[in-house]
Amino acid sequence: MANKTVKILLIDDDDDDYIMTRDLLSEIEGTRYELQRAMTYDKGLELIDQKSHDVYLVDYRLGERTGLELLREAINNGCRAPIIMLTGQGDKEVDVQAMKAGSSDYLVKGQINAPLLDRSIRYAIERKRSEEDIYRMAYYDILTGLPNRFLFNDRLKQAIALAERYNRLVAVLFLDLDNFKRVNDTFGHHMGDKLLKKVAERINLCMRKGDSLSRQSTDDSVDTVARLGGDEFTIILSEIHHLEDAAKVAQRIFNALSLQFTLDTYELFISASIGIAIYPHDGKDVSSLLKNADAAMYHAKSEGKNNYQYYRQSMNASALERLTLENNLRKALERNEFVLHYQPQVDIRTGEIVGLEALTRWQQADGRIVPPGEFIPIAEETGLILPLSDWILHTACKQCKEWHAAGFPDIAVSVNISGQQFQQKNFAKTVNRVLEDTGIKPGDLFLEITESTIMHNTDMVFTTLYELSRLGLRLIIDDFGTGYSSLSYLKRFPIHAIKIDRSFVKEINTSPDDAAISKAIISMAHSLKLKVVAEGVETKHQLAFLREQACDEIQGFLFSRPLPFEEVLKLLSREKKGSGIVFSILNRIRDMAPRA
Numbered sequence: 001m002a003n004k005t006v007k008i009l010l011i012d013d014d015d016d017d018y019i020m021t022r023d024l025l026s027e028i029e030g031t032r033y034e035l036q037r038a039m040t041y042d043k044g045l046e047l048i049d050q051k052s053h054d055v056y057l058v059d060y061r062l063g064e065r066t067g068l069e070l071l072r073e074a075i076n077n078g079c080r081a082p083i084i085m086l087t088g089q090g091d092k093e094v095d096v097q098a099m100k101a102g103s104s105d106y107l108v109k110g111q112i113n114a115p116l117l118d119r120s121i122r123y124a125i126e127r128k129r130s131e132e133d134i135y136r137m138a139y140y141d142i143l144t145g146l147p148n149r150f151l152f153n154d155r156l157k158q159a160i161a162l163a164e165r166y167n168r169l170v171a172v173l174f175l176d177l178d179n180f181k182r183v184n185d186t187f188g189h190h191m192g193d194k195l196l197k198k199v200a201e202r203i204n205l206c207m208r209k210g211d212s213l214s215r216q217s218t219d220d221s222v223d224t225v226a227r228l229g230g231d232e233f234t235i236i237l238s239e240i241h242h243l244e245d246a247a248k249v250a251q252r253i254f255n256a257l258s259l260q261f262t263l264d265t266y267e268l269f270i271s272a273s274i275g276i277a278i279y280p281h282d283g284k285d286v287s288s289l290l291k292n293a294d295a296a297m298y299h300a301k302s303e304g305k306n307n308y309q310y311y312r313q314s315m316n317a318s319a320l321e322r323l324t325l326e327n328n329l330r331k332a333l334e335r336n337e338f339v340l341h342y343q344p345q346v347d348i349r350t351g352e353i354v355g356l357e358a359l360t361r362w363q364q365a366d367g368r369i370v371p372p373g374e375f376i377p378i379a380e381e382t383g384l385i386l387p388l389s390d391w392i393l394h395t396a397c398k399q400c401k402e403w404h405a406a407g408f409p410d411i412a413v414s415v416n417i418s419g420q421q422f423q424q425k426n427f428a429k430t431v432n433r434v435l436e437d438t439g440i441k442p443g444d445l446f447l448e449i450t451e452s453t454i455m456h457n458t459d460m461v462f463t464t465l466y467e468l469s470r471l472g473l474r475l476i477i478d479d480f481g482t483g484y485s486s487l488s489y490l491k492r493f494p495i496h497a498i499k500i501d502r503s504f505v506k507e508i509n510t511s512p513d514d515a516a517i518s519k520a521i522i523s524m525a526h527s528l529k530l531k532v533v534a535e536g537v538e539t540k541h542q543l544a545f546l547r548e549q550a551c552d553e554i555q556g557f558l559f560s561r562p563l564p565f566e567e568v569l570k571l572l573s574r575e576k577k578g579s580g581i582v583f584s585i586l587n588r589i590r591d592m593a594p595r596a
Helices: 015-027 041-049 067-076 092-101 114-139 149-166 180-187 189-206 244-257 286-302 314-332 372-382 385-405 427-438 458-471 487-492 502-506 512-527 540-548 565-576 581-591
Strands: 005-011 032-038 055-059 083-087 105-108 169-177 225-229 232-240 261-263 266-268 272-279 308-310 338-347 353-363 412-416 445-450 474-480 497-500 531-535 553-555
Touching (some): 005 015, 005 114, 032 041, 041 055, 055 114, 067 083, 083 092, 083 114, 105 114, 149 232, 149 272, 149 286, 169 286, 189 225, 189 232, 189 244, 232 244, 244 272, 338 385, 353 372, 353 385, 372 385, 385 427, 385 565, 458 474, 502 512, 502 531, 512 531, 512 540
Parallel strands (some): 005 055, 272 308, 412 445, 445 474, 497 531
Antiparallel strands (some): 169 232, 169 272, 261 266, 338 353
């Protein structure tokens, strides 16, 4: 404590005690002590509440009240500075009561000298610092400095008690960052931790005094924001008057998080999903409110992310269904419940099936087919997408080899590559190992990668794409037109083809905008010597338009739904004989008059 002024508050109504304490402190060398005095119980409590002193010396006798009462009340109000009790006669029972109540030390007035007083003050301060360190480790998140789950639960319990007493509303906001795992996978956990700290700061800045708990906090500030773990944050709003007040706070958070984050040399943009539960409507205890706010947050995720949702009773059922789905998903690979179906890709000029896109289906033990839209997002959130993606790649290549052996050597297979899979280190070596294991040629494998995947960490993407290209694989940009659609990466990266997203093809004959976009994509791709594949083709009019615009390949329900492996062999055999649906439709298209 050298070179530091230690501020002391003496709460004592005896002038002689004040003079004695002042004189003893003046004798101490090496530390500057600044003494202030309060002569009454109420004044002492008022000054303690200001939290402007380093240590408190409290006389046991304070008129009609006792220092022991003041000690208990001060600690109950949130005082965390050390309090030393001064007793007149060294009553052991009083001393024990003082220590049990939270006193840092006790001194008998007639036995106090300067060294003893100095040592007691210094030890009390150091002991309190150690206690504070332990307290913060137990109740605060080390990374962000926010309250952790234990302290948050305590704060919420207190807020509920006050709300019940004064007939108030309490809101609990459960916030989860959208696609945060992608940040860790792309830039590393060190960068992810930096982002979490910045997010915590921004959320804290969104909190106004009126959003806070109205009770006294256990440290210097009232904390209403907590980090439960990972990228999950929770917020207590204890003084809302209307249900929509919680939505206003949620919107403030969205606005704050929408601004660019600059971390080292990287510029990141993120969003969040927030679930809102209200006391007493959505729960009357800590567990119920947190569970229901969590369910509402997952509903916000399912609604497209970057939004808030209030809890509804029906969400409990959907949350349970999602949890059951996640648990079953973890066991699905072990149980061999995944199968691949393949959708033909047709050359628009010759009518030949030139490739097959591998599409995953999950057939549960009870026979239910779970659509990819239900389990793929969960697989991505839980990390299960990686083993699943590896299985898909290996199985598709293996079955492609079987088609070749069955007499269809020109058929290629397309596999969708997840962002997490693509961003793994040595991904190109993994693909090469699969080619060697299954025996198919690199030119027979197409890898379909979304725009959003290749626009993250472009230096790594550049290296990986060229490694794949050098192996002889062909690369396709999937869902083109729905993301960044930047000409720069089409020029820079070794891309072989692009796929027009089905959202443009669907209205291609009724929407002038979609028709113009599709026409422009085809023209641009051909000028860059890239092939164009249109997906989602369902009508002969869509086919006629795409054929007129010289689109290269097409796929969709007009030709075939996705088929299991065995049915693919039958389809290939029929088309080889010229008796299949593809030839039939294309012959009719050739007879159609050109578009005006």
